[in-house]
Amino acid sequence: MTYTLGVDIGTFESKGVLVDGAGAIVAQATAPHEMIVPRPGWAEHRADEDWWGDFVSITRELLAGSGIDPSDIACVATSAIGPCMLPVDEEGRPLMNGVLYGVDTRASAEIEDLTDSIGARVILDRCGNALTSQSVGPKILWLARNRPEIFAKTAKVLNSTSYLNFRLTGDYTIDHYTAANFSPLYDVTRCDWTDALADFLPLDRLPRLLWSTEIAGHVTEAAAAETGLAPGTPVTAGTIDAAAEAVSVGVRAPGDMMMMYGSTVFIIEVTADRVTDPRLWYAPWLYPGSHASMAGLATSGTLTHWFRDRFARELPRSEAFPALAAEAAESPPGANGLLMLPYFSGERTPIHDPQAKGAFFGLNLTHSRGDMYRALIEGIAHGTAHVFDTYREAGAAPSRVLAVGGGVKNATWLQATSDIGGVPQVVCDKTVGASYGDAFLAACAVGRAEPDDIDRWNPVARDIAPETHDIYARHHPLFLRLYEQTKDIASELGE
Structure with a gap:
């Protein structure tokens, strides 16, 4: 029997599950954390303590509680709150707290400025979205304008899931679903990064694009030592928590x-x-x-x-x-x-x-x-x-x-x-949530499940x-x- 591991980092709590090949949950774990609100309209998490720290503690608890040999875990998938903005330096170290999704409204002026300079219709046609507090692009521009000393040190701008995958694999990756929220830096017509609409961030500072069930990398020796996972375990590109939650219910x-x-x-x-x-x-x-x-x-x-x-x-x-x-x-x-x-x-x-x-x-x-x-x-x-x-x-x-x-x-x-x-x-x-969807996506990524199998893994129980x-x-x-x-x-x- 082999298993898949799914871990999701939420706004106030992180959850993880170990799932067997039939979709049965063999172990669950949770870890609470706080949303930091430094001032009205701001919302933050600490990348090392709240994101990576939760992943490590949950994974160790799942392994210890289940007694499963780490080498029997076929694949790992993560999801996390998003879209977020986290600048990191050349070594991948966070330069500030992660700025959260649309509940953080600090970049209102940048939304207006970018919309005026690029054009609302152009943004909607090329990016698929109007610029809003959900968009990461304006928050990056906010960083450049308001924290220039941090922006000057920024080697990559990551999302929450990207940071987890970096800590696990050493590679900078992001899934297309998450990347589409980086407007105006993502072109939905080409499914690729673009600098045609804005020039405030060189595109080499963004992660490599993948689909959610593609393998982003493998657990490094350093990550294995921290988490208890087996070195070389495949890790998927992952996605935002809401998408994984949608997968979890079919x-x-x-x-x-x-x-x-x-x-x-x-x-x-x-x-x-x-x-x-x-x-x-x-x-x-x-x-x-x-x-x-x-x-x-x-x-x-x-x-x-x-x-x-x-x-x-x-x-x-x-x-x-x-x-x-x-x-x-x-x-x-x-x-x-x-x-x-x-x-x-x-x-x-x-x-x-x-x-x-x-x-x-x-x-x-x-x-x-x-x-x-x-x-x-x-x-x-x-x-x-x-x-x-x-x-x-x-x-x-x-x-x-x-x-x-x-x-x-x-x-x-x-x-x-x-x-x-x-x-x-x-x-x-x-109704476990995104972590269960992560475990299912991990199974799909390594050929141990097909998308339609979710109906067997998680059938409908009641109607409202x-x-x-x-x-x-x-x-x-x-x-x-x-x-x-x-x-x-x-x-x-x-x-």
Whole structure:
């Protein structure tokens, strides 16, 4: 029997699994870490401690707990939060904390400047995406402008997964799906880096491009000594965590959509053709000739953590979320007349507004903590429904929505998403997440599985049908109006 190892680095927690050839999980491990917020609008991780440190501790725990001989691991695959920006020196040493994905909005001025200088239409046509806080290119320009001493020492600009693979193999690689988020430095028409649109970074400072199931390299002696893995073990190119999570529940055919309930809501739909809409993101999917259309909220599960830490301090952490969920379930749909805008870190799709602000609207002296928590959950669901509306308008309505992530344990959140968005969802048997998708991609990379085998590895377990509530039909347009009618105030507050 041989095994594959998958490790995923998330926003607040990393997870790893060892999986056998039939898809059974033989060992799991987790490691928590924090998201660093040095100032409003910034979000960071420490590359060595949070990314590589978690990988090492998880891998050692999996090997020790399972008793599996490291030489029986056929392949390793990693995923991590992304797209991120990490400058490293000639030796591959991080020069600063990793700047995180779209929740980090520090490069707003650079987004505007690049869009003005290159042209919004040119960027959309060549890169498949409008420049937003999700784009790595503007963050690299921010680095050049604001930290010139670091930029001068930068030999490579990596993503989180790229850094893990460098530590494992000694090679600088990145998968195409992740690279597409480096706009305007990646040309989706050629699936290659480009300096035709911007000249602020020499292309030799970017990693080598691969598809996700290509082998990026092999575990070095130094990495083996740290992790306990066998030297020479193949390592795939990997991908962003959301893509691996989509793989884990069977997203592979056009019309399949993943709804990831995590620290952010992230959505991936595989499409037959390229979807070009400035409100959504585009990337080549994990295999040559395939396409993906993406969307994501800026704060989702992060908001539940925020609410717990501020309004449920009297409860033990292990009991807080179940207690809050029970209180929210006691509040009726519509949260007794409360609306909540979930824009606590600005917003990504579809409004792409880094100045958007969070708000509870409609509060009165009768409202309870349960009402507020339900309004928070429904606010995230309204934001998600806004994304579903956008897919429909772009001609890419999904044919199947597969739910995954820690939030699927929250029945109120799951049901509200179906009810407000008007979409049925399915939940698969295993909701382990991206690390399970990594293990499956590793098996595919070495010929021990085919893409269609995921249905056997992780079959559908249950369905969530949308229920009709008149209050949601009335509240959703009000949610959209509340943002439109307050965005000028929010922008001025941010000045």
